[in-house]
Amino acid sequence: MGFWRNLADRISGRDCFLECDGCDERAATHQVNDADFAMALIGLGAKMAKADGVVSRSEIRAFYEVFRPPPEGRDALDRAFELAMQTTLGFDGYARRLARRFRCYPAILEDVIDGLFHVAKADGTITPDEMDYLQRVADIFGFSETEFRRILAGHVEPDDKDPYVILGIEAGISDLDLRKAYRRIASQNHPDRLIARGAPLEIQRLADEKMAAINAAYGEILSQRGLVAPLAN
Template sequence: MIWGKVIGAVAGYLFLRIPGAVIGAFIGHWFDRGMAQDFTRKGGFGQFLFGADKAVADATFLYTLFAVMGHLAKAKGRVTDQDIAQASALMDRLRLTGEARSEAQDAFREGKQPGFPLEKEVTAFREAFYGNRDVLQLFMEQLMALALNDGVLDKAEHEVLVTVGKNLGFTRFQIDQWLTMQKAAFRFHQRHQQSQGRQQQRSSEDDLKDAYQVLGVTSTQSDAEIKKAYRKLMARHHPDKLASKGLPDEVMKEAQERARDIQAAYDTIKSQRSMR
């Protein structure tokens, strides 16, 4: 981290010229060190992720993701073996091993505790990413995908998602709209996995209906509107754009899974409409 040194040097120079810049840079250096160490309260993920420049962002994103995931699992009343297996599977996909995996497990357990300050932690997460809506929406998508991984959304899980979403600055309408899209994406993905290796001349009616919902559009909208919605979703999940937001590399790979479903849904609609 260098911003403390840069800001300190500039501020010092404005007041005392060269001597002030030196003093300011020195003070900024200690500020940067303090910021770099602050993420240790998030489980210390930054020690073994993707470099010092991204350590704080990586740690914040992963700690909050696993802690809220634990809270989400506990919201139903009892954390099941399936919930634990789901958390372990996500750790596998994120390639968290050794100490990193232990810290993820600690975050998950912390989220399960009765006194877990959900709203406080989610608000801190929003502030850590400066309210960037792309990052916050991606975070919501990750949580929704996890909640829907068993194909069922419990009422208590829904309320947790609404609470998280509102503290990230989204409306209940937006949250429910994304849930509809995520549910459709889950069904669409499952159906396509089951049909791999089998040729289908035409998409089923259910497949097509889900494809529209994956894109957040309806069958009554024009080709141009559907294409616009598709491009907007794909742009949000583009790896270069996500990299610029400071997200962990492995989290971006998870987002690219979503992008593949978006592409498949769009191809289904294009084929049915004979779009170019």
């Protein structure tokens, strides 16, 4: 099952309520048109490739690696990609469309951002224009600056390698909340969860690297606080 097919199935299922108590039941049970998701993802991915002004073959290849479109209507989707990558104008509309659909499932929105990072890094570097694009998409998705720094740390080597940045938490967090934050982040990035969300192999491989960084950061904080074992409830 493809990535966006799983997105449609996910939002139409009641498991959405697991991550957001405030979801509108009518929205959560609404049957989503796959083409709507395809167009939003194509639009964001194509405009990501255009963000620095030049669309490279490696970026196009990276897009299709991550956001594999369904075989039905593939020619039309390819044409849509070619049209969307002519300019970055209108990317915010696509981002808002996904943000509205998945406001109660931030893990899926993070999967999308991970995919966009994959496209941005395809030609070997993330330019300031590309970083600005990623930041603006994250803002529309509802991620805080701290959360974006955590996501960024999974793709770009942090300058200071601050373990709190890698976990996306404040240094003054309590020991109990530290444990809760680690469990939440680790759960969202667990390979089984990614597979269930339909994340492609490229994202799953990236998740392995992110989990290694998350575990290392958590271990460093535990060591700094003199906590040599997981905290008790």
